[in-house]
Structure formats: structure tokens, C-alpha cells
Amino acid sequence: MxxxxxxxxxxxxxxxxxxAGVSGATVLExxxxxxxxxxxxxxxxxxxxxxxxGAAAGPGAxxxxxxxxxxxxxxxxxxxxxxxxxxxxxxxVTTRADGRVVRxxxxxxxxxxxxxxxxxxxxxxxxxxxxxxxxxxxxxxxILQVExxxxxxxxxxxxxxxxxxxxxxxxxPVVEPGRRFTYEFEAKPFGLHLYHxxxxxxxxxxHKGLYGTFIVDPPEGREPAREMVMVMNxxxxxxxxxxxxxxxxxxxxxxxHHPVRVGVNxxxxxxxxxxxxxxxxxxxxxxxxxxxxFRTGTRSDQYELTDTIMxxxxxxxxxxxxxxxxxxxxxxxxxxxxxELGWMGFFxxxxxxxxxxxxxxRPASRDx
Amino acid sequence: MRWILGLFPLALLxxxxxxxxxxxxxxxFRDAFPPVEDLTIERVSFPESGVMRVHVVNGGPEAxxxxxxxxxxxxxxxxxxxxxxxxxxxxxxxxxxxxxxxGELHVIRLVTSTGLTFDREVAVATLSPRPNTLYLTxxxxxxLYAGVxxxxxxxxxxxxLRRIDRKWIHxxxxxxxxxxxxxxxxxxxDTLEASALVPEGFQAAGLIAVGVIGAIVxxxxxxxxxxxxxxxxxxxxxxxxxxxTVAYLIAISIGxxxxxxxxxxxxxxxxxxxxxxxxxxxxxxLHNTTEGLAIVxxxxxxxxxxxxxxxxxGIAGLPTVLGAWAGGFSYSPTLATLFLALGAGxxxxxxxxxxxxxxxxWPQGLFTPLNATGxxxxxxxxxxxxxxxxx
Numbered sequence: 001m002x003x004x005x006x007x008x009x010x011x012x013x014x015x016x017x018x019x020a021g022v023s024g025a026t027v028l029e030x031x032x033x034x035x036x037x038x039x040x041x042x043x044x045x046x047x048x049x050x051x052x053x054g055a056a057a058g059p060g061a062x063x064x065x066x067x068x069x070x071x072x073x074x075x076x077x078x079x080x081x082x083x084x085x086x087x088x089x090x091x092x093v094t095t096r097a098d099g100r101v102v103r104x105x106x107x108x109x110x111x112x113x114x115x116x117x118x119x120x121x122x123x124x125x126x127x128x129x130x131x132x133x134x135x136x137x138x139x140x141x142x143i144l145q146v147e148x149x150x151x152x153x154x155x156x157x158x159x160x161x162x163x164x165x166x167x168x169x170x171x172x173p174v175v176e177p178g179r180r181f182t183y184e185f186e187a188k189p190f191g192l193h194l195y196h197x198x199x200x201x202x203x204x205x206x207h208k209g210l211y212g213t214f215i216v217d218p219p220e221g222r223e224p225a226r227e228m229v230m231v232m233n234x235x236x237x238x239x240x241x242x243x244x245x246x247x248x249x250x251x252x253x254x255x256x257h258h259p260v261r262v263g264v265n266x267x268x269x270x271x272x273x274x275x276x277x278x279x280x281x282x283x284x285x286x287x288x289x290x291x292x293x294f295r296t297g298t299r300s301d302q303y304e305l306t307d308t309i310m311x312x313x314x315x316x317x318x319x320x321x322x323x324x325x326x327x328x329x330x331x332x333x334x335x336x337x338x339x340e341l342g343w344m345g346f347f348x349x350x351x352x353x354x355x356x357x358x359x360x361x362r363p364a365s366r367d368x
Numbered sequence: 369m370r371w372i373l374g375l376f377p378l379a380l381l382x383x384x385x386x387x388x389x390x391x392x393x394x395x396x397f398r399d400a401f402p403p404v405e406d407l408t409i410e411r412v413s414f415p416e417s418g419v420m421r422v423h424v425v426n427g428g429p430e431a432x433x434x435x436x437x438x439x440x441x442x443x444x445x446x447x448x449x450x451x452x453x454x455x456x457x458x459x460x461x462x463x464x465x466x467x468x469x470x471g472e473l474h475v476i477r478l479v480t481s482t483g484l485t486f487d488r489e490v491a492v493a494t495l496s497p498r499p500n501t502l503y504l505t506x507x508x509x510x511x512l513y514a515g516v517x518x519x520x521x522x523x524x525x526x527x528x529l530r531r532i533d534r535k536w537i538h539x540x541x542x543x544x545x546x547x548x549x550x551x552x553x554x555x556x557x558d559t560l561e562a563s564a565l566v567p568e569g570f571q572a573a574g575l576i577a578v579g580v581i582g583a584i585v586x587x588x589x590x591x592x593x594x595x596x597x598x599x600x601x602x603x604x605x606x607x608x609x610x611x612x613t614v615a616y617l618i619a620i621s622i623g624x625x626x627x628x629x630x631x632x633x634x635x636x637x638x639x640x641x642x643x644x645x646x647x648x649x650x651x652x653x654l655h656n657t658t659e660g661l662a663i664v665x666x667x668x669x670x671x672x673x674x675x676x677x678x679x680x681x682g683i684a685g686l687p688t689v690l691g692a693w694a695g696g697f698s699y700s701p702t703l704a705t706l707f708l709a710l711g712a713g714x715x716x717x718x719x720x721x722x723x724x725x726x727x728x729x730w731p732q733g734l735f736t737p738l739n740a741t742g743x744x745x746x747x748x749x750x751x752x753x754x755x756x757x758x759x
């Protein structure tokens with residue numbers, strides 16, 4: 001199967017965004033985000049980022065206030081780590097004649113500057129204009145259709161982890177800029193997976209931001225819990241082959257200054273994925289509590305109880321825990337260096353959590 | 369009318385500048401390339417326990433914004449005196465509440481808004497000297513020990529030089545050339561070392577050219593004035609004043625050199641790059657004693673008034689004290705480079721003057737077996753005493 005060529009009209013629509021992205025290495029050109037958003041809207045793939053309205057959300061005076069303050073990201077409007085944390089994209093659902101559930105998504109590769117620490121911008125390659133890409137979620141046995149459009153400046157693919165026919169693996173074919181390809185396969189096995197670009201040179205395509213979380217729920221579902229996605233990622237902002245910024249969900253120290261609120265004794269479930277480039281391993285450590293580790297999330301009956309888990313690049317686990325005491329529970333990489341370079345945060349356990357506060361309980365009826 | 373003709377090209381130039389600033393015809397080039405940022409951390413000071421100050425200058429062609437600061441691989445909160453966006457050649461001082469550790473290494477890294485990084489390593493963190501009496505005295509004594517006293521001691525060779533044969537005086541003059549030749553290489557090395565820290569926008573190479581050529585031209589002019597005055601005052605004593613002029617020129621050039629050297633010593637000490645043990649001071653003292661010899665050799669055959677020795681000793685030695693003060697309290701690599709280059713150029717010019725002096729009364733010049741031996745011995749003595757200075 002070969003990637004189809006975009007029509008001239010499609011290309012013009014996306015082109016505005018793509019070109020803006022290429023030359024968008026400077027901070028000032030961030031104002032061109034408006035163009036990118038239009039392009040996304042035109043392609044049908046909306047960036048799932050609450051702050052995206054307002055093309056003028058560039059680094060204005062608000063940013064200056066964040067300068068010199070470690071870890072309070074400016075209101076840049078590109079990406080809200082708080083929203084991303086609990087944002088699951090179930091796709092557009094239809095039912096096939098034979099009764100199988102079909103989920104479809106539109107994913108667009110776009111070049112875009114993203115803010116990785118207050119005032120620090122990184123020329124990223126993104127899925128749907130955000131890093132990490134949208135969290136795609138389905139149930140084992142669903143038929144998945146991912147229409148991938150490359151509006152970036154380089155060839156890209158989407159390589160899904162999990163089981164599927166090799167021709168749908170996203171290693172080949174490479175989707176050139178201005179081309180489109182639809183991945184179609186059955187979701188299996190259940191577990192926590194990820195997707196990322198598999199174009200050579202691989203290191204660059206991944207560390208520039210082309211990755212996301214891919215969750216396949218077990219057919220019987222999981223116990224309702226406050227569910228969160230945490231993608232451990234890092235950025236080599238000066239291109240020396242070493243990371244300058246570490247985080248979960250891109251923004252250095254975000255959850256440190258905006259603690260994740262959960263209820264005391266609520267079941268919490270973290271979908272933890274490691275997409276860190278350059279460093280061989282990353283880790284997750286919880287303070288004042290222990291968590292269950294379901295490795296790769298593929299078995300519900302086997303787990304390990306610990307408070308620190310080490311993960312290789314591409315490794316991912318489902319963590320479950322209940323915080324028994326109210327108060328601040330720190331979580332961070334147990335590599336102290338990563339922690340102090342941005343990968344640090346807090347869970348704030350409170351006795352009484354308002355209905356609209358913190359990570360919502362899932363699965364909820366509206367999720368399906 | 370004539371001055372209008374002189375201003376006409378200037379007016380045209382102003383028009384051209386106005387056109388470039390207004391119409392910006394090079395904009396397409398700029399858009400095609402990412403910004404070239406080049407921040408330099410000139411100095412890191414530790415005013416008190418738990419506080420560090422980072423002095424930054426933007427030596428790049430364009431403005432750059434300091435977005436974050438990483439100290440020892442950890443993001444750290446900082447305050448900045450003014451706007452974090454530094455225009456070309458602008459300076460800023462950042463202050464961080466950072467628990468620095470006495471005697472240990474710290475690395476400061478600036479992260480700009482585009483994610484580029486600029487580093488500075490502080491080899492040994494130590495409380496920065498403040499201009500109080502204790503440090504003024506300490507640096508003053510340091511300059512005295514390393515600069516003034518050795519030069520004066522060197523001048524005490526004068527009675528000895530007066531009593532020896534003319535042949536041997538030329539031997540010592542040649543020795544002086546050897547000493548100075550070593551010193552000139554030493555001076556250029558110091559200059560280049562300091563210039564490595566000069567922000568690109570301040571044009572280290574140009575600065576060195578200005579210093580070296582400025583010193584040469586300045587000293588030549590000064591020498592001519594000196595000789596002219598001596599000749600006019602007493603026609604018969606022309607030779608004497610010529611020797612004295614050269615001696616003064618040597619004193620001035622060594623003074624310039626010692627100013628740069630003092631800057632370097634003071635800065636190295638306050639930046640924690642050297643431990644100023646007594647061994648180092650002894651090394652400098654031995655090294656600089658030879659400079660005293662270099663000053664008196666040209667006047668060995670004359671009988672200058674005693675005050676001249678005091679003046680020459682002061683001119684050559686005291687700048688070490690001034691340099692140590694300036695370098696210890698506020699070091700600028702840019703100024704240091706300029707002064708070191710001035711010193712290098714001055715010594716170069718003095719070598720020419722001494723060689724001329726030898727030639728005038730000794731036609732074979734430097735290259736009789738005895739004089740050549742003196743020159744080589746000068747190099748060897750300098751090398752030997754330089755071994756004592758292991759900074």
C-alpha cells in the first residue's frame with residue numbers, strides 16, 4: 001500500500017501551517033500558531049489543547065514574568081500539561097456491519113515551536129501540534145483507523161507498538177511531506193503501548209517530539225480510578241546529544257507548581273510511558289506511598305509493589321496506588337539530575353475533592 | 369567651504385546607514401537563518417555565603433533572551449537587573465540564592481529562549497574579595513612583593529654594573545634583550561589567554577592590534593621626545609640621556625606589562641583559579657628581579673641621579689599593585705586583554721631600543737660570541753625563574 005498524494009487544495013490548506021513551522025525557529029514567529037490551528041481544523045484533526053484559541057498567544061509580556069522563575073510555564077497557549085494529563089482520545093466511533101467497533105482518528109504531523117520550560121522554546125516536530133501527541137485509547141478487539149497526514153517538512157510515519165500486520169507497522173512506507181496514509185489494524189493485546197515516528201534518523205525524529213501514548217483497554221475494562229497519562233520525556237534544546245530539560249508531559253516542573261489533586265484513598269492509575277531520548281533509562285519514584293506496577297499493562301493479575309520503577313526507552317507500565325494520608329506526595333525521577341532539570345511534581349491528596357477537581361474517575365459512561 | 373567638502377562623504381555615509389536601518393534590505397537573509405546567539409559569562413562572583421552573581425555580556429550579533437539558568441545541572445531561580453533580553457553588547461547581572469560550596473567546582477549554564485546554552489565553570493568557589501582595607505592591603509602587599517620590591521632589588525645591580533668593563537656591559541645589555549625576548553612571548557601568551565574570554569562582539573583580535581601597535585608607536589614617539597629634550601639641554605651629554613631614555617622606556621614597558629600581570633594575578637585569585645601560596649609570590653619576585661636588571665643595564669656607563677632609580681622602580685613595579693586591585697575586585701577580560709597587549713607591544717619596542725643602543729657603541733651588535741651568550745643566558749634565566757611561577 002502506498003501513501004496517497006494530497007489534493008492541491010488539501011496541500012494548500014496544510015501548507016500554510018507547515019511552512020510557518022519551518023521558519024518558525026524564532027520566538028516571534030510563534031504568532032503563526034493561528035495558521036497551524038486553521039490547518040488542523042481544515043484537516044479535521046483538532047489539537048486537543050484547551051488553550052489553543054487565540055493566535056496572539058505568543059510570548060507576550062506575560063512571559064517575561066516567568067523569566068527566572070523555575071517551573072511556572074508561561075501562558076503560551078500551546079499545551080496545557082494539566083489538561084493533557086487526563087485527556088484520552090477515544091476517536092470517532094462507528095459500528096461495522098458485522099458488529100465490530102471501528103475507531104478512527106486523524107493525526108497530522110506539524111512543525112511547531114513548543115515551550116518546554118518557562119521562556120525556553122524548542123523547534124519541535126509534533127503529532128497534531130502537541131508534544132506528546134494525543135493519547136489514543138481503545139478496547140481490545142476494536143478496529144482502528146488512523147489517517148495520518150504529513151504536513152511537516154520531513155518524511156514521517158506512525159509506528160504503533162502492539163501486535164498488527166507488518167505492512168501496518170509504520171516502519172514502511174515512509175510518508176513524505178504532503179502525503180497521507182491510513183493505518184488500519186485490530187487493537188491487541190490489551191495493555192499500555194505507545195506510538196512514535198519510525199523514520200531515519202530515528203533519534204532525531206523521536207526527540208523532536210513525535211511520540212504519544214496508545215492505550216488498549218482489556219475487554220472487561222479496569223476498575224474505575226483517577227486515571228492519568230504521564231509521558232516521561234526530555235529535550236535536547238542545544239542539540240549537543242544531551243538533554244537540557246526533563247519532564248513528564250513536556251513542561252519542566254509543571255506538576256511541581258500545579259500539584260495533581262486526588263482524593264485520599266481514591267484508586268489512582270498512572271499510564272506511565274518512557275520516551276526519553278539519549279538517556280538509557282528514566283524512572284518514577286513516589287513519596288510517602290507504594291504503588292502496584294502492572295508491567296506493560298498486559299496482565300491484570302500480576303504486579304509488583306514498590307515505590308521506584310526503572311524504565312528503558314520505550315518501556316511503559318500501568319501504576320496503581322491509593323494515597324492514605326492527606327498532603328503533598330512528591331513524585332519524580334530517582335535520577336536526581338533529571339529531577340532537578342525539570343522531572344519533578346506533586347500529588348496533593350485531599351480529604352474531600354470537589355466533583356470537578358483533580359483527575360476524573362474513569363472509565364465513565366461518557367468515555368465509550 | 370573646505371569643511372563642507374570634508375563633511376560630504378560623512379553625510380552620504382549617514383544616508384546609507386539611515387537607509388539600511390529604515391528599509392532593512394537584508395531582511396530576507398536574516399529570515400533564512402536561525403538567530404546566532406552568543407552570550408558570555410565574564411565573571412561569577414560570590415559576594416556572600418549562599419549567593420552568587422553572574423555577570424553576562426551579549427557579544428553576539430543580535431539580541432538574546434536569558435530564559436533559564438542551570439547551576440550544577442539543576443534549574444535555579446534567578447533575579448536579573450533589568451530586562452532578560454540583552455541587546456548586542458549589553459550587560460546584565462544575575463543574582464541567585466545558591467548554596468555554593470567553598471573550595472568546590474561549580475558550573476553555571478545560561479539557557480536562552482531558543483534553547484541554546486552558554487556555560488562558565490568556576491574552578492574553585494571562594495568568597496569574592498570586597499574593596500575593604502584588608503583586601504586592599506593584601507592585594508597591595510601582593511603587588512609590592514611581586515612587582516615593586518623585586519624591581520628595586522634588580523636596580524641594586526647598578527653599582528656592580530658601573531664597575532665592570534664596557535665589554536661586559538654589552539654582555540648584560542644582550543642579557544637584557546634575552547630577558548625581554550622571553551617576556552614578550554610570555555606577554556603574548558597571557559594576552560591570548562585573556563582574549564579567549566573576550567565576548568566575540570568586542571573583537572579580541574582588533575583589541576590586541578590596538579594594544580600592541582599603540583604601545584609601539586606611543587613608546588617610539590615618547591623616545592623621540594626624550595632624546596630631543598636631552599640633546600637640547602646639553603649637547604655634550606646626548607649619549608647619557610639616550611641611555612637614560614632607554615632605561616625609562618624599559619621601565620614604562622615593564623610597568624605596562626606588570627599592570628596586565630597584576631590584573632591577571634588579582635583576577636585569578638578572586639576567581640579562585642589559583643591559590644596564592646608564598647611559593648607563587650617568590651616565583652614572581654625572582655622573575656621580576658631580572659626586570660630590574662633590564663632597566664639599569666642601559667645606564668650602566670652613566671651616572672644618573674638617584675631619584676631616577678626611584679622613579680623607574682615605581683614606574684615598573686607599582687602598576688602590579690594597581691593591576692592586582694583592579695583585577696581582584698572587578699575583572700574584565702576585555703580590559704585585561706587590552707592592557708596585556710599594550711604590555712606586549714611595549715616590550716617588543718623596548719627590545720628594538722636596547723638593540724639600537726648596543727649597535728650604537730658596539731658595531732657587531734648582538735652577535736659577538738659574548739653578546740650572543742648573554743642573550744641566550746637571558747632566555748635561560750627567564751625560563752628558569754618562570755618555572756617557579758606555576759599558575
